Amino acid sequence: xxxxxxxxxxxxxxxxxxxxxxxxxxxxxxxxxxxxxxxxxxxxxxxxxxxxxxxxxxxxxxxxxxxxxxxxxxxxxxxxxxxxxxxxxxxxxxxxxxxxxxxxxxxxxxxxxxxxxxxxxxxxxxxxxxxxxxxxxxxxxxxxxxxxxxxxxxxxxxxxxxxxxxxxxxxxxxxxxxxxxxxxxxxxxxxxxxxxxxxxxxxxxxxxxxxxxxxxxxxxxxxxxxxxxxxxxxxxxxxxxxxxxxxxxxxxxxxxxxxxxxxxxxxxxxxxxxxxxxxxxxxxxxxxxxxxxxxxxxxxxxxxxxxxxxxxxxxxxxxxxxxxxxxxxxxxxxxxxxxxxxxxxxxxxxxxxxxxxxxxxxxxxxxxxxxxxxxxxxxxxxxxxxxxxxxxxxxxxxxxxxxxxxxxxxxxxxxxxxxxxxxxxxxxxxxxxxxxxxxxxxxxxxxxxxxxxxxxxxxxxxxxxxxxxxxxxxxxxxxxxxxxxxxxxxxxxxxxxxxxxxxxxxxxxxxxxxxxxxxxxxxxxxxxxxxxxxxxxxxxxxxxxxxxxxxxxxxxxxxxxxxxxxxxxxxxxxxxxxxxxxxxxxxxxxxxxxxxxxxxxxx
RNA sequence: GCCGCUUUAGCUCAGUUGGUUAGAGCAACUGUUUUGUAAACAGUAGGUCCUCGGUUCGAGUCCGAGAAGCGGCUCCA
Numbered sequence: 220x221x222x223x224x225x226x227x228x229x230x231x232x233x234x235x236x237x238x239x240x241x242x243x244x245x246x247x248x249x250x251x252x253x254x255x256x257x258x259x260x261x262x263x264x265x266x267x268x269x270x271x272x273x274x275x276x277x278x279x280x281x282x283x284x285x286x287x288x289x290x291x292x293x294x295x296x297x298x299x300x301x302x303x304x305x306x307x308x309x310x311x312x313x314x315x316x317x318x319x320x321x322x323x324x325x326x327x328x329x330x331x332x333x334x335x336x337x338x339x340x341x342x343x344x345x346x347x348x349x350x351x352x353x354x355x356x357x358x359x360x361x362x363x364x365x366x367x368x369x370x371x372x373x374x375x376x377x378x379x380x381x382x383x384x385x386x387x388x389x390x391x392x393x394x395x396x397x398x399x400x401x402x403x404x405x406x407x408x409x410x411x412x413x414x415x416x417x418x419x420x421x422x423x424x425x426x427x428x429x430x431x432x433x434x435x436x437x438x439x440x441x442x443x444x445x446x447x448x449x450x451x452x453x454x455x456x457x458x459x460x461x462x463x464x465x466x467x468x469x470x471x472x473x474x475x476x477x478x479x480x481x482x483x484x485x486x487x488x489x490x491x492x493x494x495x496x497x498x499x500x501x502x503x504x505x506x507x508x509x510x511x512x513x514x515x516x517x518x519x520x521x522x523x524x525x526x527x528x529x530x531x532x533x534x535x536x537x538x539x540x541x542x543x544x545x546x547x548x549x550x551x552x553x554x555x556x557x558x559x560x561x562x563x564x565x566x567x568x569x570x571x572x573x574x575x576x577x578x579x580x581x582x583x584x585x586x587x588x589x590x591x592x593x594x595x596x597x598x599x600x601x602x603x604x605x606x607x608x609x610x611x612x613x614x615x616x617x618x619x620x621x622x623x624x625x626x627x628x629x630x631x632x633x634x635x636x637x638x639x640x641x642x643x644x645x646x647x648x649x650x651x652x653x654x655x656x657x658x659x660x661x662x663x664x665x666x667x668x669x670x671x672x673x674x675x676x677x678x679x680x681x682x683x684x685x686x687x688x689x690x691x692x693x694x695x696x697x698x699x700x701x702x703x704x705x706x707x708x709x710x711x712x713x714x715x716x717x718x719x720x721x722x723x724x725x726x727x728x729x730x731x732x733x734x735x736x737x738x739x740x741x742x743x744x745x746x747x748x749x750x751x752x753x754x755x756x757x758x759x760x761x762x763x764x765x766x767x768x769x770x771x772x773x774x775x776x777x778x779x780x781x782x783x784x785x786x787x788x789x790x791x792x793x794x795x796x797x798x799x800x801x802x803x804x805x806x807x808x809x810x811x812x813x814x815x816x817x818x819x820x821x822x
Numbered sequence: 823g824c825c826g827c828u829u830u831a832g833c834u835c836a837g838u839u840g841g842u843u844a845g846a847g848c849a850a851c852u853g854u855u856u857u858g859u860a861a862a863c864a865g866u867a868g869g870u871c872c873u874c875g876g877u878u879c880g881a882g883u884c885c886g887a888g889a890a891g892c893g894g895c896u897c898c899a
Contacts, residue, residue: 269825269826270826271826271827272826272827379893380826380827380893380894381825381826381827381893381894382825382826382893382894382895383824383825383826383893383894383895384825384894384895384896385824385825385895385896388895388896389896390823390824390895390896390897394824394825394895395825395895396825396826397825397894397895399893399894425891425892429833430833436890436891438872438889438890442889442890442891488899489899490899493899494898494899497897497898497899514899515899517899544899546898546899548897548898549823549824549896549897550823551823551824551825551894551895551896552823552896552897552898554891554892554893558898644899645899646899668899695899729859731856731857731858731859732856732857732858733856734856768855768856768857769857769861769862770856770857770858770861770862771857771858771859772857772858772859772860772861772862773857773860773861773862774859774860775859775860776859776860776861777860777861778860779860780860786859788858788859790857790858791858792858793858800858800859802859807859
C-alpha cells in the first residue's frame with residue numbers, strides 16, 4: 220500500500236468513526252476529521268454528552284458494522300449554497316461555518332483566515348462555488364477526498380484516546396472532543412506500532428527518572444520545578460560539560476549573569492511586550508525597582524558586550540553560559556522534564572560583523588553535528604523563516620538576507636534540511652535541529668538564530684576599519700537546548716543505559732564474600748586514579764562497591780536494574796588469578812588486575 | 823489557562839452493592855546465612871486511603887470544591 224492509499228484509508232476511517240458516533244448519538248455535531256501521523260481524528264461535539272474511552276468498544280463495534288457492510292464511498296458535488304443548505308438541514312453548525320469560509324475565502328484553514336475574516340465577510344476573490352461530498356451508506360460528509368473505494372477496504376485500526384480540542388485551534392472558540400485513532404494497512408503494522416508505544420512507555424523519562432533516581436519534584440517547591448538528585452546532577456554536569464567543551468574549543472568564553480534583573484532590560488529588548496505575561500515578577504523591599512526572574516540570557520550578554528568599546532579586530536566576540544532561566548508557563552503545559560518553569564540553557568551568543576556570519580553559523584553547525592554524533596542521534600535541520608504577519612521586528616530586507624545566509628550555511632554543512640515559514644523568532648530567522656532518537660521519534664533541541672533586532676535596540680556597536688561606528692550582528696545558539704528537555708530526550712533515547720562517559724555510576728564492584736575485601740581495596744585504589752579522556756576530557760571514574768551480605772545473584776540483579784554499564788565481579792577465584800570478571804551489556808570477560816585501568820580507558 | 827482521566831505504605835498495585843481493626847509483593851529495619859552470574863530464610867515496623875467540605879447510623883467507596891499527576895488543545899524568547 221502506498222502513501223496515498225494509506226492516507227485515503229485513514230481518512231475513510233475518520234468518516235466511519237463519525238458515522239458510528241452519529242448512529243450512537245444522532246445529535247452529534249461534527250467539526251473536522253483529518254489524517255494525522257499514524258492515524259486520524261475527528262472533532263465531535265455531542266450536546267450534553269461526554270464521550271469517554273469507555274465508549275470506544277461501543278464505537279469500534281459500530282465501526283465494524285459499517286466496515287462489514289462495505290458501503291461504496293460515492294462522491295457528489297453541490298454548489299456551495301446548496302451545501303450550506305444541506306448542513307443547515309442536517310443541523311451541523313460547524314459544517315455551515317466551514318462552508319461559509321469556503322464560499323468567502325476559499326479555504327477552511329483557520330490559520331489562512333486573518334482575524335477579520337474569521338466569522339465575518341471577506342472579499343470573494345478565492346471563493347469556492349462548488350464543494351464535494353462523500354456518502355457511504357447512511358452517512359454523508361463535506362469532504363475533499365480522496366477515500367478508499369469502499370468501507371470494507373480500510374485495514375487495521377484502533378481508537379486510542381479522547382481529548383479536548385478548541386474548534387479550529389483557537390483558544391477563544393468552544394472546545395470539542397477529539398477522538399484519536401491509529402490505522403495501518405495490516406494488523407501486523409498496527410501491532411508493530413503498538414509495540415513501539417509500549418517501548419516508548421518503558422523508556423518514559425518520568426518512569427526512569429524515578430527508577431534510576433535522577434530527579435524529583437515536590438508540591439512544596441512547585442509545579443514545573445524539578446530538582447535533580449546526585450545521579451541526575453551528574454547527567455546534567457557531564458552533558459553541559461561536553462557542550463561547553465565543544466564551543467570553548469571554537470573560541471567561546473564562559474560568562475556569568477544574575478538570575479534577577481530589572482524589568483527595564485526586557486522592555487528594551489522587546490521581550491516584555493511579547494512575553495511579559497510569562498515572567499515571574501520579583502519585588503525589592505529596598506528600592507522601587509520592578510524585577511523579574513530572567514527568562515532568557517541574550518539581553519544580559521548584550522550588556523557584557525556593551526561594557527567596553529569594541530574594535531572590528533575584536534570580532535567575533537563569543538559568550539557562553541550554562542544558566543537557569545524561569546518562565547511562568549501555563550500549568551497545563553507542564554510535564555516531566557520536557558516542559559518546566561525552570562530551564563537551564565547551554566546558551567551562547569556571538570557578536571560579529573556581517574561578513575563573519577557565514578563562518579560563525581558554520582562553526583555552530585559543526586558543534587551541533589559533533590555533539591549529536593557523540594550522542595548517537597541523527598540530525599536534520601529546519602530552516603525557520605518569518606511569515607507575513609506582524610509578529611516580527613526588524614526590516615524586511617534584513618530578514619531576506621539573513622534567511623538566505625542561513626540557508627547557504629546549512630547547504631554547505633551537508634545536513635538534510637527543510638524550510639518552514641512562520642516558525643522564526645520575533646527577532647530573526649533560525650535553524651532548528653531535529654534529532655532522531657533510538658525509536659525513531661524526532662525532537663527539537665539545538666538551535667542557531669540570527670538576530671539583528673537586539674543589537675539595534677541595545678545600541679551595540681564596534682569601530683570598523685574606517686574608524687566609523689558599525690552595528691554587530693548577534694547569533695544565538697544552544698546546542699543541547701535546555702538541559703531539562705535534553706535529558707528527557709536522552710534518557711528515552713538510551714532507555715536509561717547511559718554510555719560510560721555520562722553514566723552516573725560507571726562501575727560497580729560486586730563481591731562474592733568477605734574473603735576478597737583486601738583484593739577489592741587494591742582494585743579501588745587503581746580505579747580512583749583512572750581519568751577517562753573520551754569523549755569528555757578529565758572525566759574521573761565514578762564507581763561503588765557492593766560488599767553487602769547478599770547473594771551474587773541479587774547483586775547482579777540490582778546492578779542491572781540500575782543499568783550500571785560496567786559490573787566487576789570479584790570472588791576468591793578472581794583474587795587467586797589476580798583478575799576481575801567484567802560484565803557489560805555485550806557480555807562477560809576476564810580482565811587482569813594490571814590491565815584494569817587500560818581496559819576502562821578503552822571503553 | 824481549557825477539556826477529559828487518575829490519585830490507597832518509600833515503590834508497584836489489590837480492596838465486592840457504603841458495613842468491624844484497609845491488604846500483598848518489593849524496598850526498609852532486626853536476626854540467621856559468607857553466598858560464583860538476574861530475587862537466601864524468618865521476623866518487625868510502616869497508612870491524614872491527595873486535601874477540605876457535604877450526604878449517611880456508618881465513607882477508601884457516594885456528592886461538591888480544590889491540589890497534584892497523566893492524555894490532549896493553546897502557547898513556547
